[in-house]
Amino acid sequence: DAGITQSPRHKVTETGTPVTLRCHQTENHRYMYWYRQDPGHGLRLIHYSYGVKDTDKGEVSDGYSVSRSKTEDFLLTLESATSSQTSVYFCATLVGANSPLHFGNGTRLTVT
């Protein structure tokens, strides 16, 4: 969908290790978002970007950082993974407010 690729698709890591998830898009969409999916919480916004090098915090940004050095890539880094960050992470892109979000296929992260 909209050429969005998330990598890796699955990852198991240990508590305390840094982890980087990648979102790559081929559609030149300006806005990019990282969400996490947890039972009972729906999708919660972690960080988002409104342009190259322009990022801002979402609802649940503690323990996460992002970078967007070029339009097509939006990286999400867990600086020191904790078990509470075990989740499914979705990247999404947006052309503009009147358009729908396009989602990647998700990354399932397990922190042991």
Next chain:
Amino acid sequence: ILNVEQSPQSLHVQEGDSTNFTCSFPSSNFYALHWYRWETAKSPEALFVMTLNGDEKKKGRISATLNTKEGYSYLYIKGSQPEDSATYLCAFYGGATNKLIFGTGTLLAVQP
């Protein structure tokens, strides 16, 4: 903190029943209201993007209305089918921030 609420949390109906869900959102800084359909193990799929007060949109048996002055939107499904079983999410787009904040969703189960 933007508060986007959906009710009910879950709904069980019989095939052929019509049903509706509610999404409530802040009435200030409104820019758009999105509806998505989300099946287990898949990515969310866009249903509607609504921007104007009084807007009504329709896609097959599914329709939605929007009241931006009082901050709510209704999603209606006419003659529910088992394949309508999914989680239905709404998302509020606040123009001042470019954030897209989701509600926790309504889980619909349609029994044959």
